[in-house]
Amino acid sequence: MTLLSPQRERGLMARMFVGPTVGMTIRRSLFFFMLFLAVVAPWLDDFAHVLPFPIYDPLRPDPFNPVSPPTAEHWFGTDTLGLDVFTRVLMATRVDFTLALIGVALGGGLGCLAGAWAAYRRGWVDMVALRIVEVLQSFPVLLLGLAMFAAFGSLEIFGPVDHGMAVLVLSISMVNFPLYLRQVRSVLLPLTEAEFVQAAKCAGLGAWGIVWHHFIPNARGQILALFPLTCAYAIQIIAGLSFIGLGIEPPNPEWGSMIKAGATLIVQGHWWVSVFPGAFIVLSVYSLTGFSARSETLVGPGGTSA
Amino acid sequence: MVLAVVLLAVVIIGFTITRSTGTPLYASLGVAVSEAIIEQRAEEMGLNEPIVVQFWTYLTHLLQGDLGVSRISRIPVAEDIALKLPATAEMVFFTLMVSFIWAIPLGVRAGLRPDGKLARLGEGMAQFGVSVPAFWLGLLFIFLLYFLPPRLPEPLGPLPSLFPPPLGRVGSGITPPEMVTGLYTVDALIAGDFRLAWHTLWHLILPAVTLSLTSGPPLFRVTRSAVSEAVSSPFVEAAYSYGLGRRTVLIRDVLRNASPPVLNLAAMTFGYLIGGGVLVEVVFSWPGIGSYAVWGMDNSDYDVVLGVVIIAAVIYVILYFIVDLIQFAMDPRLRD
Numbered sequence: 001m002t003l004l005s006p007q008r009e010r011g012l013m014a015r016m017f018v019g020p021t022v023g024m025t026i027r028r029s030l031f032f033f034m035l036f037l038a039v040v041a042p043w044l045d046d047f048a049h050v051l052p053f054p055i056y057d058p059l060r061p062d063p064f065n066p067v068s069p070p071t072a073e074h075w076f077g078t079d080t081l082g083l084d085v086f087t088r089v090l091m092a093t094r095v096d097f098t099l100a101l102i103g104v105a106l107g108g109g110l111g112c113l114a115g116a117w118a119a120y121r122r123g124w125v126d127m128v129a130l131r132i133v134e135v136l137q138s139f140p141v142l143l144l145g146l147a148m149f150a151a152f153g154s155l156e157i158f159g160p161v162d163h164g165m166a167v168l169v170l171s172i173s174m175v176n177f178p179l180y181l182r183q184v185r186s187v188l189l190p191l192t193e194a195e196f197v198q199a200a201k202c203a204g205l206g207a208w209g210i211v212w213h214h215f216i217p218n219a220r221g222q223i224l225a226l227f228p229l230t231c232a233y234a235i236q237i238i239a240g241l242s243f244i245g246l247g248i249e250p251p252n253p254e255w256g257s258m259i260k261a262g263a264t265l266i267v268q269g270h271w272w273v274s275v276f277p278g279a280f281i282v283l284s285v286y287s288l289t290g291f292s293a294r295s296e297t298l299v300g301p302g303g304t305s306a
Numbered sequence: 307m308v309l310a311v312v313l314l315a316v317v318i319i320g321f322t323i324t325r326s327t328g329t330p331l332y333a334s335l336g337v338a339v340s341e342a343i344i345e346q347r348a349e350e351m352g353l354n355e356p357i358v359v360q361f362w363t364y365l366t367h368l369l370q371g372d373l374g375v376s377r378i379s380r381i382p383v384a385e386d387i388a389l390k391l392p393a394t395a396e397m398v399f400f401t402l403m404v405s406f407i408w409a410i411p412l413g414v415r416a417g418l419r420p421d422g423k424l425a426r427l428g429e430g431m432a433q434f435g436v437s438v439p440a441f442w443l444g445l446l447f448i449f450l451l452y453f454l455p456p457r458l459p460e461p462l463g464p465l466p467s468l469f470p471p472p473l474g475r476v477g478s479g480i481t482p483p484e485m486v487t488g489l490y491t492v493d494a495l496i497a498g499d500f501r502l503a504w505h506t507l508w509h510l511i512l513p514a515v516t517l518s519l520t521s522g523p524p525l526f527r528v529t530r531s532a533v534s535e536a537v538s539s540p541f542v543e544a545a546y547s548y549g550l551g552r553r554t555v556l557i558r559d560v561l562r563n564a565s566p567p568v569l570n571l572a573a574m575t576f577g578y579l580i581g582g583g584v585l586v587e588v589v590f591s592w593p594g595i596g597s598y599a600v601w602g603m604d605n606s607d608y609d610v611v612l613g614v615v616i617i618a619a620v621i622y623v624i625l626y627f628i629v630d631l632i633q634f635a636m637d638p639r640l641r642d
Contacts (some may be wrong), residue, residue: 140622142585143582143584143615143619144615146611150608243585244584256439263445273443285436
């Protein structure tokens, strides 16, 4: 069997946007719309006069208007402090997307390198890598996050970076590292004997050179397919940890902590504080999974269950 | 052997993670105590020993079933976990039951008729279940099913809501059944109290449905692919060519051959949810190990967190191992 090193593909952007079905394309458009919101969120305030929706300062309370149901002035209502839920949900998009992206990129990137390295070296390196994967994956995701927060609880080692956010990102990467390692390794394992790898070896390319120039590009398809799914998963984990009060401190907008803030209100019938942030989680996860036709392979046995 | 190595690594990671913190003693004693008292307590708890010695102590205690003592309540963690684990196990067990009711039949149907209405319904539910955060879904259920249904005004007495308030395993003022297995439904049946059994079951439904909707999608999908694979395989064609009826072939060949991966996944789901249902436990005030871990976290009681993390991981790993063994025993092809 002759395996060739892949050529650079064209039209990647177009294929990213247009899915195999109409439904997929709609979901992807939805995602790009949310991404757009996340990017422009901090400047929305400057354009408040031209926007079709009312926008407020996400951190300035309005003591005269607490727990207001959705109205024309406050589309999603206000919470106990009188903060505008609509503005905060939009701002939170930015927070959640950014943290998910950084966490997945960090853990996934390292996982890819380690997976490719394990596939190239085989033998005991591969063995150790697989054991690490097994150990990391035997912790339930949220408990792993909990343990991370227990560990870094009082350590101020991240300097100017927000402490909770840093630990969140670390937890996300701890979860993603084994996912990517396993996937990349299993794709690349048969390549060790491939002719182009042998040729590269003969040409004098070093181990890291082969891993970087020949192995990683060959796993690109898998990595790209995994990426949106893991980001979606990461958003759920971030929201879940924030829901139990870990990560993003309350006055800052974040979907999970907003749901927590509304949890006590919901049994009194004030549903809007919790429902809208949750709906945005559902929308973002749903739109992100639209990038992958096969979503079942990703998330461990328990589903996300975050 | 591999199992032992993995378990040891789990404990080491858990331990280093939770012990690397600064001075957790302030958390239990408050900030307004003198250095001397802190020092004395640290000495008492062995916190001044080198970390390796601490780890050795923890490990040897762990092997004797001792997970340390909660710094807040002063109750041994192992005792607390033993008390709360049945609550979690009961919830997870009923979650699986609910999943078996919707995910497996829909999965079988979807495997047989990939373009049918039920297949699309199942895929829709799976999509929804994957996208929705379980804790939010739980809150939504509480709002829609507990708060929204109208109740009569106060003088007439509140009309009993269809669903119980989301406050734990039994309603307030109701004595839980005498502890035998720790599973309230089973205990109530053992005690012969059917009303109580029904009552505890009623309290289980919302958490179980919530968890099932979010953890069932993989079960649905695996069932679907296993069934569709079995249907299109040569042995099914052979069975048809013998002249066996549809129903016979479905049960004798298709379902039997499709069941191992499904049962495997069901067992893994069980193990995973023991520690993975944390948020749903919190939302429904379910007194399981998940809520216990969150309580420990809120109080910086790290032995509690560590204990729960280790127990959940150990249960998962052991289940994984057992599932492997069962597959090995069931499938002759794996034996060489």
